[in-house]
Amino acid sequence: MTRRSGIITLTSDFGTRDAYVGAMKGVICSILPSARIVDITHEIRPQKVLEAAILLEAAYCWFPPGTVHVVVVDPGVGTKRRPLAVEADGQLFVGPDNGVLSAPLSGKRVRAHEITETSYELPYRSDTFHGRDVFAPAAGHLASGIEVDRLGADISGFVLLDLPKPVVKDDRIVGEILRTDRFGNAISNIPRSLLSRIGPGGYEVVASGQSFGKLRRRFQDVAEGESLPLTGGTGRIEIAVNGGSAAERWGLQAGDPIEIKPLSSDDRDA
Amino acid sequence: MTRRSGIITLTSDFGTRDAYVGAMKGVICSILPSARIVDITHEIRPQKVLEAAILLEAAYCWFPPGTVHVVVVDPGVGTKRRPLAVEADGQLFVGPDNGVLSAPLSGKRVRAHEITETSYELPYRSDTFHGRDVFAPAAGHLASGIEVDRLGADISGFVLLDLPKPVVKDDRIVGEILRTDRFGNAISNIPRSLLSRIGPGGYEVVASGQSFGKLRRRFQDVAEGESLPLTGGTGRIEIAVNGGSAAERWGLQAGDPIEIKPLSSDDRDA
Amino acid sequence: MTRRSGIITLTSDFGTRDAYVGAMKGVICSILPSARIVDITHEIRPQKVLEAAILLEAAYCWFPPGTVHVVVVDPGVGTKRRPLAVEADGQLFVGPDNGVLSAPLSGKRVRAHEITETSYELPYRSDTFHGRDVFAPAAGHLASGIEVDRLGADISGFVLLDLPKPVVKDDRIVGEILRTDRFGNAISNIPRSLLSRIGPGGYEVVASGQSFGKLRRRFQDVAEGESLPLTGGTGRIEIAVNGGSAAERWGLQAGDPIEIKPLSSDDRDA
Numbered sequence: 001m002t003r004r005s006g007i008i009t010l011t012s013d014f015g016t017r018d019a020y021v022g023a024m025k026g027v028i029c030s031i032l033p034s035a036r037i038v039d040i041t042h043e044i045r046p047q048k049v050l051e052a053a054i055l056l057e058a059a060y061c062w063f064p065p066g067t068v069h070v071v072v073v074d075p076g077v078g079t080k081r082r083p084l085a086v087e088a089d090g091q092l093f094v095g096p097d098n099g100v101l102s103a104p105l106s107g108k109r110v111r112a113h114e115i116t117e118t119s120y121e122l123p124y125r126s127d128t129f130h131g132r133d134v135f136a137p138a139a140g141h142l143a144s145g146i147e148v149d150r151l152g153a154d155i156s157g158f159v160l161l162d163l164p165k166p167v168v169k170d171d172r173i174v175g176e177i178l179r180t181d182r183f184g185n186a187i188s189n190i191p192r193s194l195l196s197r198i199g200p201g202g203y204e205v206v207a208s209g210q211s212f213g214k215l216r217r218r219f220q221d222v223a224e225g226e227s228l229p230l231t232g233g234t235g236r237i238e239i240a241v242n243g244g245s246a247a248e249r250w251g252l253q254a255g256d257p258i259e260i261k262p263l264s265s266d267d268r269d270a
Numbered sequence: 271m272t273r274r275s276g277i278i279t280l281t282s283d284f285g286t287r288d289a290y291v292g293a294m295k296g297v298i299c300s301i302l303p304s305a306r307i308v309d310i311t312h313e314i315r316p317q318k319v320l321e322a323a324i325l326l327e328a329a330y331c332w333f334p335p336g337t338v339h340v341v342v343v344d345p346g347v348g349t350k351r352r353p354l355a356v357e358a359d360g361q362l363f364v365g366p367d368n369g370v371l372s373a374p375l376s377g378k379r380v381r382a383h384e385i386t387e388t389s390y391e392l393p394y395r396s397d398t399f400h401g402r403d404v405f406a407p408a409a410g411h412l413a414s415g416i417e418v419d420r421l422g423a424d425i426s427g428f429v430l431l432d433l434p435k436p437v438v439k440d441d442r443i444v445g446e447i448l449r450t451d452r453f454g455n456a457i458s459n460i461p462r463s464l465l466s467r468i469g470p471g472g473y474e475v476v477a478s479g480q481s482f483g484k485l486r487r488r489f490q491d492v493a494e495g496e497s498l499p500l501t502g503g504t505g506r507i508e509i510a511v512n513g514g515s516a517a518e519r520w521g522l523q524a525g526d527p528i529e530i531k532p533l534s535s536d537d538r539d540a
Numbered sequence: 541m542t543r544r545s546g547i548i549t550l551t552s553d554f555g556t557r558d559a560y561v562g563a564m565k566g567v568i569c570s571i572l573p574s575a576r577i578v579d580i581t582h583e584i585r586p587q588k589v590l591e592a593a594i595l596l597e598a599a600y601c602w603f604p605p606g607t608v609h610v611v612v613v614d615p616g617v618g619t620k621r622r623p624l625a626v627e628a629d630g631q632l633f634v635g636p637d638n639g640v641l642s643a644p645l646s647g648k649r650v651r652a653h654e655i656t657e658t659s660y661e662l663p664y665r666s667d668t669f670h671g672r673d674v675f676a677p678a679a680g681h682l683a684s685g686i687e688v689d690r691l692g693a694d695i696s697g698f699v700l701l702d703l704p705k706p707v708v709k710d711d712r713i714v715g716e717i718l719r720t721d722r723f724g725n726a727i728s729n730i731p732r733s734l735l736s737r738i739g740p741g742g743y744e745v746v747a748s749g750q751s752f753g754k755l756r757r758r759f760q761d762v763a764e765g766e767s768l769p770l771t772g773g774t775g776r777i778e779i780a781v782n783g784g785s786a787a788e789r790w791g792l793q794a795g796d797p798i799e800i801k802p803l804s805s806d807d808r809d810a
Binding site for chain 1: 275276277279281286306308309310311312313314325328329330331332333334337451452453487488489490500501502503504505513
């Protein structure tokens with residue numbers, strides 16, 4: 001049994017100007033008035049499942065064991081796509097079986113259950129808003145201590161998105177830009193931990209065919225307004241501008257290629 | 271006496287980039303540090319009282335009994351418009367007497383009181399920010415267990431907005447678009463429950479003079495990119511595009527007419 | 541010893557569409573699962589330290605004693621700028637030593653400590669995201685009851701921004717516009733309390749060289765659509781339009797000069 005932290009996080013594409021998120025919070029509070037609800041983001045672009053999966057991956061690991069994470073980006077609502085309750089990594093997750101939960105589902109010791117037990121749903125399940133009618137109530141019950149297997153039978157064959165993975169080829173790491181953040185940093189899928197695979201230190205980063213020079217540690221390793229590659233807050237290699245926006249300056253965007261190779265010894269001395 | 275859930279919801283037009291909402295939350299926490307504050311939205315367009323009333327109506331019913339709902343869209347702040355504390359439907363509400371509370375005030379067993387008891391306000395009441403000086407403290411005290419009648423005398427003749435109501439005419443339901451949401455769904459004021467009044471099933475929906483065909487259950491009942499009418503997450507009939515924005519494609523907006531009529535038997539077979 | 545309210549506020553330039561704020565909240569909840577986290581704003585413009593300092597000043601004083609305020613606008617992250625933990629005014633603050641904490645640091649009975657004790661940080665401190673690795677953990681520990689002096693040695697010589705101060709010259713108060721809010725009100729740095737210094741009543745306000753006439757009490761003291769100066773929700777003199785946006789109509793913005801002088805007796809009668 002996993003203990004519960006009493007914390008429920010929300011990630012969705014509902015935005016913050018409609019009543020959808022409020023309704024979900026109301027349903028959660030009705031089941032567990034003591035719930036501490038934490039918004040991750042509601043600014044996922046409408047129906048962008050992969051974007052939600054990437055956001056969840058970046059956020060969930062920082063929460064205490066027994067936290068329930070609700071992810072609702074659900075273009076297939078009302079169809080036969082299954083609603084899921086998952087336990088993985090000591091945490092709990094609910095969301096549609098469309099790949100939004102790919103990160104935890106790719107982990108070890110995953111228990112995945114289809115939510116079918118109607119006594120843990122709202123009395124009336126609409127065809128268009130399972131965030132409120134299915135996922136919020138499931139989250140409230142899980143956070144109250146209910147086990148995932150109470151919500152329905154265990155399943156396999158769930159949808160796993162092909163989260164783009166970096167590849168080590170000879171002495172290079174080849175990856176891609178995953179997203180650009182509010183500051184205009186262009187964040188790749190290459191974790192810093194992979195660098196040791198291509199050498200002991202001193203790396204050059206090329207994105208969209210252009211060299212951004214030597215991998216740096218801090219924004220301030222270059223002058224104000226200069227571009228640089230560095231390890232960002234997500235632990236992944238990113239292209240940034242010290243005091244500016246790399247996305248704007250260089251037009252970098254999700255899907256653009258990025259490559260890391262050892263610095264030649266000449267450059268290392270430079 | 272209504273028991274209290276310890277939850278306070280906030281709805282306003284303050285946005286999220288200024289310190290106004292933070293100040294209100296600080297005042298609430300100073301009165302009741304254990305309060306669990308839930309934002310419904312702060313993105314009501316500036317001074318759009320009707321929009322706030324509609325949002326509140328869509329959100330409040332999902333919260334547990336004894337929740338306190340604060341609504342501050344208050345173009346008349348500093349004038350003689352009265353500050354209200356209301357108990358209705360097992361829940362509590364505070365806000366200006368300008369119609370923002372029309373939904374709960376239109377219900378049954380309503381207790382409405384003017385907030386006049388200065389010991390439940392901040393020591394200094396400004397002329398421009400009653401959200402902080404009057405409504406937040408009232409909410410904190412109500413959530414602490416104070417009864418509405420302690421805040422001031424009961425009143426009647428409060429402002430009720432003419433929330434646009436659908437009308438059944440012969441075999442048609444005539445209503446209007448209430449708002450468009452983040453996805454571009456154009457949501458009407460016609461609840462699904464009204465459909466039985468015009469026949470047992472099979473309905474055609476016309477909005478702004480154009481037919482959107484047969485009322486559907488799910489987005490996926492039409493091909494990707496196609497338009498359709500369906501019952502949205504709010505329980506009301508809306509015009510949508512599967513995977514797109516009806517508001518953008520058709521220019522639908524609040525106030526546009528919408529009409530529902532039985533399908534002819536020919537169409538029903540189609 | 542300061543008691544703790546269990547409340548932690550967050551102010552940053554991270555926006556709400558990335559996972560940065562979620563990661564900070566996760567770290568806080570991991571240290572203190574019972575923390576009640578309140579967002580002030582995450583919409584500070586990227587790296588605008590002064591804007592964050594002004595927002596914090598407007599918000600923190602409304603919270604109960606023993607609240608922990610986290611402010612992360614941190615263009616110097618990864619450099620030698622010091623991370624601070626501050627106790628002032630009965631409240632606690634964490635953030636970089638770049639001026640974001642200028643308001644509390646300018647107060648009385650300030651205890652300022654550099655955060656150096658690594659046992660109160662995350663095990664791995666990145667060079668690019670101290671919000672998560674240093675400030676969030678420090679906040680969690682402070683809210684748990686740890687004293688500021690446990691985090692590191694006390695320091696002096698911290699950075700204080702020159703928060704623009706109004707000046708009384710002869711019979712005039714000269715200040716500047718600090719910011720414009722969501723409604724388009726142009727808020728100055730002149731507190732209402734300063735008015736008595738130039739006379740007993742009746743004031744004229746000039747901004748950017750243009751007279752906005754007599755200082756008013758309420759928006760409704762002028763006709764709908766008319767401009768006016770009044771005391772805003774922050775307690776400071778501002779230029780507003782009743783039912784409109786002064787920033788849009790007059791192009792007022794941060795830094796613009798504003799001046800208040802006694803009304804001539806002619807105008808007072810008008």
